Amino acid sequence: MLFLALAMGLAAVIQGASAYRTALAEADDIFDYQMQQVALTLRAAMGEGAPLPLGDEQSLDLIVQVWGLDGTPLYRTAGPAWLPQRAVLGFSTVQLQGKRYRVLAVLGRSQLVQVAQDLAVRQRMATQLAWRTVAPIALMLPLLIALVWWVLGRSLAPVARVQAELAQRHPGALEPVNATELPTEVQPLVREFNQLLARLQQAFDAQQQFVADAAHELRSPLAALKLQLEALRRAADATSQAAAQDRLGQGIDRAARLVEQLLALARQDSAALGSPQTLALDALCREAVVEASTLAQHRGLDLGLGRCDALSVAGQPQALRMLLRNVLDNAIKYGRQRADLSLVAEGGEALLVLEDDGPGIAEAERERVFDRFYRAPAQAQQASGSGLGLAIAQRVAQAHGGSLALRHSTALGGLRLELRLPLLNTAQGAAPSDSPKSTRADSATS
Structure with a gap:
């Protein structure tokens, strides 16, 4: 005004x-x-x-x-x-x-x-002539201001109603704002605001579901730790104490792993990627294989890196390292004797393939294993876990504009995991950097 x-x-x-x-x-x-x-x-x-x-x-x-x-x-x-x-x-x-x-x-x-x-x-x-021209305007100016004030007041009354409605809401009220009778210029803003409220509602629902699932999943490990501690206290001789201590240590390791995965999943769900960086995906693959080789050697698994093309992607290094670590941990956990990782360029995308000779996952279960805390029956019987590894990997892949898929491995007979990420430069070379045997030897040595 x-x-x-x-x-x-x-x-x-x-x-x-x-x-x-x-x-x-x-x-x-x-x-x-x-x-x-x-x-x-x-x-x-x-x-x-x-x-x-x-x-x-x-x-x-x-x-x-x-x-x-x-x-x-x-x-x-x-x-x-x-x-x-x-x-x-x-x-x-x-x-x-x-x-x-x-x-x-x-x-x-x-x-x-x-x-x-x-x-x-x-x-x-x-x-005198100029004043005769301006005088009517000067006399009409207060009337014009009053008229504009009245028109704007009536036009913006619905906005004041929305403001009052929002001021009276409690923090958890995320219902859409009533956009009826609002000025045409304000309606696009209200529509975008309602869409934001809908996204916030989905995020809050997912958070509540996550907290509920996490509380349910943590109940069993904590109860097991309590029982193992009681068994340790009741142990009568050194042999029984050593066995109880070993079981207690394993339980603590499982609980720590579960908490670590829960925190990783919460960070991945709540945090944005931020500014992406140019990453050499082949270097991350070699680094991940070297880090996982000790655990693979301990379990008697032959973990190798096959063809590894020099490919670059845009993303966050910590998130992609977490993805590679989770999928390699699954391959080591469920594989029997061998697991192979490879990286090639295909159709303008980086295709990362991880195959093992484990029991695999039934086709009907391959989509469900990406759900939080879900474990296929074959996995639940063979090894302990929380059912969060693949869920975390899928969140990271989607955040980087990629996809994650599970198939049957025709080469090793177990599970074939395929990760696709968009390349920064589709014309990059595809010359392999290491052969499978030499990488396997390096991994074992590490």
Whole structure:
């Protein structure tokens, strides 16, 4: 409203200034014409020897002076001192007694006629004309402001209603905002806000479900730890104590692994990727294989890195390391004797394949194992786990614009995991950097 009032006031000032300039120009034209008519009439009358015509020149605030050709003053009306004798023929502007005069000098047969007028007269007339133009606007300005205030108030009343509604909501109320009767300009904003509320509701629902699932999953390991501690206290001899301590240590390791995966999943769900970095995916694969080789050797599994093309992707290194660590841990946990990792370029994407010779996953279960805390029956019987590894890997893949799929491994007979990520440069070379046997040897040595 302040801006509109200032804009309307500025428009009135501009219009008044424009009207003043226009009126002043018109007044100059009119008065110059009248001065010219008076001067010509005087010249003609004096040439015929007739008396000087006096009359309207007084009402027009005109000053008339007549000079002889020899410089003798012949006549003047009431006004200031004599105008300059050396007059410029035609129109000119002179300064006399602190005032500015518009002077017209006309040369007759035996005399010089001068007609002058104070420019303040013209300015007063122009001001009066401009004020007559601006006055209605100045009188209408308060009415216009009141009218605009009323229109805006009625138009923005639904916005005030939405504001009051949101101010009274409790933090958990994420219902969509009622957009009826809102101004057309505000409706897109409200639609986007409602979509944001819907996404927040989904995030809160997922968080609540995660907390409920996590509480359920942590109940069993904690209860097992309590029982193992009681068994340790009741152990009668050194052999029983050693066995109880070993079982307690294994239980602590499983609980720590579960908590670590829960925290990793929570971070992956709540945190955005941020600014992606250019990463050498082949280097991450080698690093992950070297880190996992110790665990694979301990379990008697032959973990190798086959063809590994030099490929670059955009993403977060920590998230991709966590993905590789989780899928390699699964292959080591469920594989019997061998697991192979390879990286190639295919169709403008980086294709990472991990195969093992384990029991695999039934086709009907391959989609469900990506759910949190879900474990296929074959996996549940063979090894302990929390059912979060593949869920975390899938979240990371989706956050990087990729996909994760499970299939049957025709080469090793177990599970084949395929990770696809978009490449930064599809024209990168595909020359393998290491052979499977040499990488296997390096991994075992590590």
